[in-house]
Amino acid sequence: MTSTVVEPAAPARRGGAGGASPRPKRSKLHRVSPLILVFVFVPFVVEAVWVFWPALQGFWLALTKWDGLSAPTFVGLGNFREMLSDPIFGTALKNTAIWLVLFGGLSVLGGFGMALLLQRERRGVGIYRAALFTPVVFSLVVTALIWRVFYQPDGLVDSILRTIGLGELIRPWLADPDTALYAVIVPALWRQIGYVMVLYLAGLKAVDPALYEAARVDGANAWQRTLYVTIPQLKGVNSVVLSVIVIDSLRSFDIVWSMTKGGPYHSSELLSTYMYSTAFQSTQLGYASALAVVIFLLALAVILGYLIRAFREEA
Amino acid sequence: MTGLAADRRTFLKGLGVLGAAALVPGCATSTSSPGSGGSAATGELSLQSNLSAEQAKGAMEKLVAAYNKTGGAQVELNTVASEIYRTQLPTYLTSANPPDVYTWYAGSVADSYAKKDLLLDVSSVWEGMGNYSKAMQTLSTSSAGQKIFVPTSYYWWGMFYRKSNFAKWGVTPPKTWEEFLAVCKTIQSKGVPPIGIGLGDTPWVASAWFDYLNIRINGAPFHRDLLAGRGRFDDPKVKAVFTKWQEVLPYFDPKGKSFPFQEATSALLGGKTGMFLIGTFFADSAPKDALDDIDFFQFPIIDPAVPVAEEAPTDGYFASKKVKDPEGVKKFMAWLATAEAQEIYVQSSSGTAIPANPDGKSADTPLVQKGKAMIESAAELTQFFNRDSSDALQPTADAALTKFLDKPDQIDDILKTWQAAAEKVFKA
Numbered sequence: 001m002t003s004t005v006v007e008p009a010a011p012a013r014r015g016g017a018g019g020a021s022p023r024p025k026r027s028k029l030h031r032v033s034p035l036i037l038v039f040v041f042v043p044f045v046v047e048a049v050w051v052f053w054p055a056l057q058g059f060w061l062a063l064t065k066w067d068g069l070s071a072p073t074f075v076g077l078g079n080f081r082e083m084l085s086d087p088i089f090g091t092a093l094k095n096t097a098i099w100l101v102l103f104g105g106l107s108v109l110g111g112f113g114m115a116l117l118l119q120r121e122r123r124g125v126g127i128y129r130a131a132l133f134t135p136v137v138f139s140l141v142v143t144a145l146i147w148r149v150f151y152q153p154d155g156l157v158d159s160i161l162r163t164i165g166l167g168e169l170i171r172p173w174l175a176d177p178d179t180a181l182y183a184v185i186v187p188a189l190w191r192q193i194g195y196v197m198v199l200y201l202a203g204l205k206a207v208d209p210a211l212y213e214a215a216r217v218d219g220a221n222a223w224q225r226t227l228y229v230t231i232p233q234l235k236g237v238n239s240v241v242l243s244v245i246v247i248d249s250l251r252s253f254d255i256v257w258s259m260t261k262g263g264p265y266h267s268s269e270l271l272s273t274y275m276y277s278t279a280f281q282s283t284q285l286g287y288a289s290a291l292a293v294v295i296f297l298l299a300l301a302v303i304l305g306y307l308i309r310a311f312r313e314e315a
Numbered sequence: 316m317t318g319l320a321a322d323r324r325t326f327l328k329g330l331g332v333l334g335a336a337a338l339v340p341g342c343a344t345s346t347s348s349p350g351s352g353g354s355a356a357t358g359e360l361s362l363q364s365n366l367s368a369e370q371a372k373g374a375m376e377k378l379v380a381a382y383n384k385t386g387g388a389q390v391e392l393n394t395v396a397s398e399i400y401r402t403q404l405p406t407y408l409t410s411a412n413p414p415d416v417y418t419w420y421a422g423s424v425a426d427s428y429a430k431k432d433l434l435l436d437v438s439s440v441w442e443g444m445g446n447y448s449k450a451m452q453t454l455s456t457s458s459a460g461q462k463i464f465v466p467t468s469y470y471w472w473g474m475f476y477r478k479s480n481f482a483k484w485g486v487t488p489p490k491t492w493e494e495f496l497a498v499c500k501t502i503q504s505k506g507v508p509p510i511g512i513g514l515g516d517t518p519w520v521a522s523a524w525f526d527y528l529n530i531r532i533n534g535a536p537f538h539r540d541l542l543a544g545r546g547r548f549d550d551p552k553v554k555a556v557f558t559k560w561q562e563v564l565p566y567f568d569p570k571g572k573s574f575p576f577q578e579a580t581s582a583l584l585g586g587k588t589g590m591f592l593i594g595t596f597f598a599d600s601a602p603k604d605a606l607d608d609i610d611f612f613q614f615p616i617i618d619p620a621v622p623v624a625e626e627a628p629t630d631g632y633f634a635s636k637k638v639k640d641p642e643g644v645k646k647f648m649a650w651l652a653t654a655e656a657q658e659i660y661v662q663s664s665s666g667t668a669i670p671a672n673p674d675g676k677s678a679d680t681p682l683v684q685k686g687k688a689m690i691e692s693a694a695e696l697t698q699f700f701n702r703d704s705s706d707a708l709q710p711t712a713d714a715a716l717t718k719f720l721d722k723p724d725q726i727d728d729i730l731k732t733w734q735a736a737a738e739k740v741f742k743a
Binding site for chain 1: 402405406408409428431433514515516518569570572573574706707709710713714715717718721732739740
């Protein structure tokens, strides 16, 4: 049914746009088309029921004690006060900060570096781009499984270390509290670098070649061209990348959960995994909601801070 | 232009219809799936099952098909992946129109729902279950004194080993702690880590060691009280469990921290470890031919004065308080309690489960017979850490026990943290 309607409609619209004068279009602006209303309100209603309402409920639950069975009891800011004396919350917060810096920072550096390396069309560059982007296509759970095989006792990592004579460094990577978090960051980076690279490649494509031309005429070397032409031109992409990175770091869950579940003994716990295990393993849904609120506020703070500055500079 | 507008309107209408069509089944499933059972008029019961492993699921299907042939209410089986089931169970039970019957575990974990008044009193079903053991009765009774659970099968935990390897190393199954230490020493001298374990991904396996050491040293009543929040984890008696445990720590397979119990099973079968304290469910992930070479011994006796207790996790069914057709549900549960029904399940599942009905025939292998005899001779039965306490307490044990295995010198600190974490769970 839709196909019979759409097919004649599409060329008709194109014809109309090409031939019609701007006048009838402008008169149409005065009355809001029902189509626009539908496009605005249907998603709004859907969103309100499935996103806004549960989110508001989450804020309410953060102020309660709830086991999911009995009625929630209001405890005010008790959950937040409890966090202050909760050692696991402290570890999770610290790990989330480490994660944000290492995962976020290294994926920006790595992604940008790879994009610079692979931006010029050379023979075979497509293969390298595809290779770097492939991990993005995998589900993170699959990535986690692959890396767990690498890390397993006598697995790839251990045998490589042994061949290059660093056998004494071998340890239970995911079971040692000193290495678990970093052992999980590596596969997360492996994936994220490809993703950030694609964002930067798109940004680099949009930079006007005439700018490089002019810089070269002015005698700028490759390093200066990167510093004074490429990076300032990528401002728009940077804000996208930053938002993506911050959101991705704070919601990083699947890879940690499928590799260590936050263990051993909470040493690789992130706020997100701690939230999940408090909610669904310990069934302390009120406290878990409070943790979710903290994650939300952190994300908001980091992103708002950057966006406000970016907008101010533009204005 | 007008033609286009008309087209657009029809297009919109089409979209609307499509959208509605997409939404309607969505609504229908969302309202009916939690309560797909309720329709008493058609004589249908819904059975919510967490037995999602292939073999167990098939066994459940056979079981339900067998009941549906008896001419009672038609039972509709709804299998949910066990991890999801565990988190969804409170939601099922508190929903306005809950499913009728649920697979679950006996003991404290069932009682916690009875305390919230969510479970059907099945005392009348128990009137026909006089032959069940005293332990089974206690396990199925709520703290308010009502029967709320119908047990159907149980399994056991033991120290499993390969007969051929023990023969090769020249050791025999130990009975006491001293003999056990001697066996560990001998196996280690052959260059094999004596005790296998699998804590990566399955850290709860360590709780078996805690449970067994505690019931051997302090006895089952102390253990149960502790897990019910009537004791303290920083009690010196609990510390004694860990000091005993330290004696065997050097014999644990260091690689066991990295892999799950399934791989620890492969390590045992491959002769890379000597013994493995595990429940019979490990057999699900073991090749059948290797199982013929498998035997087990009882967890060594530490203090002969303590009445011998064994871990015998018991599975079965309870029903929602809000069932529409209590008589139909009770009839179904009474049937589940029969030896005949339990044999259908046990024969079609992996075969290591033992029917809860004493008249039910278990698999006829020497291993199962030996396990059954061990459980029947035990003075006390415990379930397992989470079943004797709650799923909420289990993560606190996982953290404490894996940390102990890593840093055994920090016992006092670990026990203090454990007590604090447990208090939080009990207060929640």
